[in-house]
Amino acid sequence: MLFNSFSFWLFFAVVAAVHCLLPHRGRNLLLLAASYFFYACWDWRFLSLILTTTVVDFFASRSIARAAPDDPIRKRWLMISLTVNLGILGTFKYFGFFANELDRLLQALGGEPLSLPLHLILPVGISFYTFQALSYTIDVFRGQTQAAKRFSDFALYIAFFPQLVAGPIERSSHLLPQVVNPRPSCDEKRFRDGFFLVVSGLFLKVVIADNMAWLVAYPFSPHAVSQMSAPDVLLGVYAFALQIYGDFAGYSAIAIGVSKWLGFDLMTNFRRPYFALDPRDFWRRWHISLSTWLRDYLYIFALGGNRAGRWRTARNLFLTMLLGGLWHGAAWTFVIWGALHGLWLVIHRFWSLRRESSPGGKHHGGWILKLGAWLVTIHLVCLGWLFFRAQSFEQAWQMLSLFGAPWKWSDYAATCASLILFFAGPWMLFEAWQESNKDRLVLTDVSWPWRLGLYLYVLLMVVFFPSPVAVEFIYFQF
Amino acid sequence: MSSEVKIVAILAVSLLALEIGTRLAEPRLSKDLAHIRTFSELSNRFSSTVKKDPRAKKTVLILGNSLARQGIDEQILVSGLTDSKGHSPTIGFITPDGTSVTEWVWAYRRYVMHPGASPDLVILVTGRHHLMDDSREQLDIPRLAAFYLDARDRSEFLSRYSIDTEQSIELLLASQSRLLADRTRLRPLLFYRMIPGYEVGVNQINAALGGGVPGESTGIEASPMTEKTETLRLLIESIKASGAHPVVVTVPLPDPYSLSAGVAELLGERGIDTVPLGEAMLLPEERFPDGYHLDRKGAAMVTRELLREIGAN
Numbered sequence: 001m002l003f004n005s006f007s008f009w010l011f012f013a014v015v016a017a018v019h020c021l022l023p024h025r026g027r028n029l030l031l032l033a034a035s036y037f038f039y040a041c042w043d044w045r046f047l048s049l050i051l052t053t054t055v056v057d058f059f060a061s062r063s064i065a066r067a068a069p070d071d072p073i074r075k076r077w078l079m080i081s082l083t084v085n086l087g088i089l090g091t092f093k094y095f096g097f098f099a100n101e102l103d104r105l106l107q108a109l110g111g112e113p114l115s116l117p118l119h120l121i122l123p124v125g126i127s128f129y130t131f132q133a134l135s136y137t138i139d140v141f142r143g144q145t146q147a148a149k150r151f152s153d154f155a156l157y158i159a160f161f162p163q164l165v166a167g168p169i170e171r172s173s174h175l176l177p178q179v180v181n182p183r184p185s186c187d188e189k190r191f192r193d194g195f196f197l198v199v200s201g202l203f204l205k206v207v208i209a210d211n212m213a214w215l216v217a218y219p220f221s222p223h224a225v226s227q228m229s230a231p232d233v234l235l236g237v238y239a240f241a242l243q244i245y246g247d248f249a250g251y252s253a254i255a256i257g258v259s260k261w262l263g264f265d266l267m268t269n270f271r272r273p274y275f276a277l278d279p280r281d282f283w284r285r286w287h288i289s290l291s292t293w294l295r296d297y298l299y300i301f302a303l304g305g306n307r308a309g310r311w312r313t314a315r316n317l318f319l320t321m322l323l324g325g326l327w328h329g330a331a332w333t334f335v336i337w338g339a340l341h342g343l344w345l346v347i348h349r350f351w352s353l354r355r356e357s358s359p360g361g362k363h364h365g366g367w368i369l370k371l372g373a374w375l376v377t378i379h380l381v382c383l384g385w386l387f388f389r390a391q392s393f394e395q396a397w398q399m400l401s402l403f404g405a406p407w408k409w410s411d412y413a414a415t416c417a418s419l420i421l422f423f424a425g426p427w428m429l430f431e432a433w434q435e436s437n438k439d440r441l442v443l444t445d446v447s448w449p450w451r452l453g454l455y456l457y458v459l460l461m462v463v464f465f466p467s468p469v470a471v472e473f474i475y476f477q478f
Numbered sequence: 479m480s481s482e483v484k485i486v487a488i489l490a491v492s493l494l495a496l497e498i499g500t501r502l503a504e505p506r507l508s509k510d511l512a513h514i515r516t517f518s519e520l521s522n523r524f525s526s527t528v529k530k531d532p533r534a535k536k537t538v539l540i541l542g543n544s545l546a547r548q549g550i551d552e553q554i555l556v557s558g559l560t561d562s563k564g565h566s567p568t569i570g571f572i573t574p575d576g577t578s579v580t581e582w583v584w585a586y587r588r589y590v591m592h593p594g595a596s597p598d599l600v601i602l603v604t605g606r607h608h609l610m611d612d613s614r615e616q617l618d619i620p621r622l623a624a625f626y627l628d629a630r631d632r633s634e635f636l637s638r639y640s641i642d643t644e645q646s647i648e649l650l651l652a653s654q655s656r657l658l659a660d661r662t663r664l665r666p667l668l669f670y671r672m673i674p675g676y677e678v679g680v681n682q683i684n685a686a687l688g689g690g691v692p693g694e695s696t697g698i699e700a701s702p703m704t705e706k707t708e709t710l711r712l713l714i715e716s717i718k719a720s721g722a723h724p725v726v727v728t729v730p731l732p733d734p735y736s737l738s739a740g741v742a743e744l745l746g747e748r749g750i751d752t753v754p755l756g757e758a759m760l761l762p763e764e765r766f767p768d769g770y771h772l773d774r775k776g777a778a779m780v781t782r783e784l785l786r787e788i789g790a791n
Contacts, residue, residue: 415678
């Protein structure tokens with residue numbers, strides 16, 4: 001059941017209608033049942049994994065909360081929770097990859113092939129709800145959140161359908177109180193904000209992401225390299241950058257929008273990331289719920305953050321991004337993507353420290369410097385996307401090597417450039433306006449004919465310019 | 479009234495206006511849509527021909543897609559099928575773009591399979607893969623629902639393809655809304671005119687995707703997703719049940735080809751006359767100006783060969 005499908009909106013209309021008629025407890029039970037139904041529509045068998053995670057983390061956190069602060073049993077329950085959560089994630093997501101790599105290594109050393117089942121189906125959204133569950137147990141352990149008293153409330157926190165399969169990865173301190181306490185009803189302001197988010201999310205997904213996905217197919221097809229030139233690669237990567245942004249930010253916007261209608265406030269997940277001026281800025285705008293999760297639970301909690309000197313800090317930063325890359329999928333291309341961002345963040349950190357300690361270093365420069373910083377940032381982000389999207393390191397390298405060959409403008413490049421401008425150009429201008437106001441909901445505060453104008457444009461584009469091919473949400477596979 | 483209610487109301491009215499506009503503009507949106515609109519007159523044409531002179535007049539239906547439309551010369555066919563007494567046949571075409579046996583069978587049942595209105599001869603003109611079943615994912619539900627599928631056949635269609643909830647909703651909506659069925663027609667109309675090199679660019683993308691894309695028909699033949707021939711079986715049964723005589727013709731392509739083993743087996747099993755011009759007739763490259771469809775000369779050669787094979791006159 002995709003957010004851009006008729007079945008989802010039929011499902012949501014039924015849920016929202018019944019939701020209005022029920023008291024708070026009934027609403028929670030309805031949303032829990034609806035969430036399990038929503039997930040079962042993907043694959044009902046994997047409901048058992050969500051239930052296992054929910055049961056283990058509910059009882060583990062209650063045991064942690066009940067124990068005295070210095071009781072070693074707290075640590076034991078935390079370890080049980082971490083083992084079960086990471087065990088499930090590791091088995092379904094990474095076992096095949098590492099077994100395959102081990103198999104290759106053993107065979108290269110002259111050993112026998114491993115007789116292990118190498119390919120398991122990846123349960124949709126497993127990385128998202130596992131991280132959400134992990135953050136809860138760790139927060140209870142650290143005393144930063146209270147253990148849930150009611151099982152059904154906690155189960156809803158884990159499985160809340162708008163953000164179950166692709167985030168935002170919510171924190172218990174933010175979402176759980178909204179589950180436990182009565183929520184505001186859908187007043188005009190909530191409806192208006194939710195409507196804007198849903199409409200903009202649909203545009204990002206249906207018009208930008210799906211049309212870009214169609215364009216991206218050519219430069220990233222395995223046999224196209226020999227026929228391409230640098231402009232094909234460059235425009236193909238720009239198209240992919242827009243596809244992955246439209247796809248993921250679109251999903252997040254719809255998730256946040258429908259949640260608003262149900263009385264929930266989910267965290268902002270994207271804040272115009274392609275307007276970033278440096279890598280740190282980029283990660284403060286891109287997949288915010290994951291980047292802050294990695295910062296709080298991996299960089300600071302597990303690795304120690306920046307408390308042990310500049311080289312340790314650099315190592316921690318690099319490792320965090322490397323593992324963040326692996327979170328996206330079990331493939332070397334994701335590891336390289338994570339490593340590139342890690343390296344870039346480390347270099348930027350050293351450079352910033354040096355710049356800030358020099359006289360006049362805190363001055364940020366004029367618009368020319370900013371434009372230069374933006375150009376460098378956007379192209380380094382795109383370099384990362386090249387590795388992220390490529391099917392192998394070899395393919396990415398071959399595509400990169402085309403930049404050293406003579407540049408030739410092709411019919412594909414003309415098509416790609418024209419369609420990027422047609423589909424994404426107006427939206428990027430709109431985002432520039434949002435950026436200048438530093439507010440993604442700025443349109444909800446202007447007079448209604450302006451909003452109507454945007455919605456009519458979105459309606460026309462969604463109706464008349466869907467992608468020629470059906471495309472699923474990219475982040476479901478993570 | 480709050481501003482958001484006003485906005486939603488105006489959006490709903492706009493959607494309704496777009497629906498009305500699409501219905502009015504439909505014949506001008508593409509030649510293909512104008513052609514599809516002629517299907518409903520076919521059974522009237524055939525039945526009036528039969529009523530006028532039931533013994534002498536022949537009614538012929540050409541069933542296929544753009545390969546048939548550009549591969550058969552109507553004038554040569556008419557003169558070839560005109561009998562010694564000078565009775566010329568009534569010929570009808572169901573040859574919409576980008577279609578295959580999935581659309582042909584439902585179109586035949588909807589527009590032609592009526593008592594007293596069915597043709598005498600159905601010439602089924604096909605390329606390499608068009609007689610094999612589409613997979614459920616390949617179905618173009620909005621167009622099937624709007625143009626080909628009759629309401630009476632809906633339940634049979636749903637059960638044949640194990641249609642899921644999403645596709646069922648789409649089917650129901652598209653059977654009522656032309657906007658849903660026609661909306662992808664605007665895209666090629668606009669981009670082919672405005673973007674230089676668009677056709678070549680689209681061909682490269684489609685090739686990378688491994689086949690044609692609905693609404694972006696540029697001469698690349700889509701690969702079949704299944705090896706099944708259940709839809710062809712239904713089409714043959716429907717043609718025979720209506721009292722017509724089916725003939726299958728494979729149209730020449732730049733490279734010679736033969737029908738798949740499954741299709742050949744079914745045609746043999748049901749005793750269907752087959753004219754394998756795709757295998758037997760090698761035409762020079764210049765007969766395929768877009769690399770796929772025949773030009774007029776090629777169509778004339780194919781039609782004469784077809785007439786010879788079916789023993790006209």
